Amino acid sequence: MSDEARQQAASSHDAPHYVAARVQQALAEDERTSELGVRVDVRGDDLYLRGQVECAERRARMTDVAGENAPGLKVHNEVTVMEVRGPGEEETL
Amino acid sequence: MKIRVAAVGDVxxxxxxRGRYREKLQGIEEHADVLLLAGDLTRHGTPAEGRIVAEEFGGLPVPVVTVLGNHDYHSDAEDEIGAMLDDAGIHVLRDDATVISLDDGTRLGVAGGKGFGGGFAGKCASEFGEPQMKSFVGHTREIAERWHKALKGLDDVDHRVVLSHYSPTKDTLAGEPLEIYPFLGSYLLAEAADAEGADLFLHGHAHHGTEKGVTPGGVxxxxxxxxxxxxxxxxxxxGGEDPESC
Known part of the structure; x- marks a missing residue:
């Protein structure tokens, strides 16, 4: 979606449901993020992001992309950075 | 004849x-005989990311077999990425099968590929109506047919594993929103494993799902x-009947 189309969408369909959907699509399609598994919730003037990513840089970029697609809302980035442990115990099948 | 199979997807x-995953693979030969990768190796599916995957997983002391995932297709460079991985000694499954032979003579057959969606029995899409819908479901059906053939060809192995990106069952999707299940897998993938026989079905794709499940046929x-x-x-x-034997 172009910036112009995005702004037009933002101004004409501001119901929270559409804002959350737009942000979720942007997080998936924007090359800075490409994150498909993020939960997006809008409550009043607040937007919440929840999920897991591989590093802090990827989490930070999500705040930028969400903010650009939800003008006027405060973005609360509650995404956690995954901690990858060692292989642990094996399972016998 | 036992074999230790290491597996991960969606890295x-x-x-x-770059470089961070390689650290975590140090000493893998002490834990496993083979490493299977369940797709989504990259973020955008670019050749540059493919090179990073080849660096991180190439040259390990155990054989590595992989499938690609939907992210690895995003930049229309899946063939180039596959060739890079092949060059790095990583065996890429393309709806076919390979056999890994261990020094002790144990033979592991691995069949599979990316897989695709469509949903699960009773709540799935059908090849009916618009060409786009027929294409969506037909893609999965064609993949499953190739997996039947690939598994049939693995007739002289000790163990058989199906490696996929998409899920064959709802069991391992628990935690994902119900509404997106048809985009996370298809029962047609399970049907191939159940009809031809397999010891284990590995997949990724469902980041919010759960680890353990079983196909309708008991795989x-x-x-x-x-x-x-x-x-x-x-x-x-x-193949480790005795829990201590592995």
């Missing part, structure tokens, strides 16, 4: 985490998506 490598399923495992790889021991 989503990119420039920003054990493990969702090895990295966010589900929370560990560098899981290890499954096949």
């Amino acid at each position: 989503h490598l990119g420039e920003d985490i 054990r399923v493990r969702n090895v998506a990295l966010p589900v495992l929370g560990r560098a790889y899981a290890v499954y021991c096949l």
Whole structure:
């Protein structure tokens, strides 16, 4: 979606449901993020992001992309950075 | 004849985490005999990311077999990425099969590929109506038919594993929103494993799912998506009747 189309969408369909959907699509399609598994919730003037990513840089970029697609809302980035442990115990099948 | 199978998917490598996964694979030969990767190796499916995958998983002391995932297709460079991985000694399954022979003579057959969606029996899409819908479901059906053939060809192995990106069952999707199940897998993939026989079905893709499930026909399923495992790889021991034997 172009910036112009995005702004037009933002101004004409501001119901929270559409804002959350737009942000979720942007997080998936924007090359800075490409994150498909993020939960997006809008409550009043607040937007919440929840999920897991591989590093802090990827989490930070999500705040930028969400903010650009939800003008006027405060973005609360509650995404956690995954901690990858060692292989642990094996399972016998 | 037992074999220790390490598996992980959805590592989503990119420039920003270059080199970090390799560290976690140190000493893998002490834990496993083979490493299977369940797709989504990259974020955007670019050749640059493919090179990082080849660096991180190439030259390991155990054989590595992989499938690609939907992210690895995003930049229409899946063939180039596959060739890079082949060159790095990583065997890429393309709806076919390969056999890994261990020094002790144990033979592991691995069949599979990316897989695709469509949903699960009773609540799935059909090849009916618009060409787009027929194409969507037909893609999965064609893949499943190729998996039947690939599994049939594995007639002289000790163990058989199906490696996929998409899920064959709802069991391992628990935790994902019900509404997106048809985009996470298809029962047609399970049907291939159940009809031809397999010891284990590995998949990724469902980051919010759960690790353990079973197909309708009783094949054990493990969702090895990295966010589900929370560990560098899981290890499954096949053929180890005695829990201490692996």
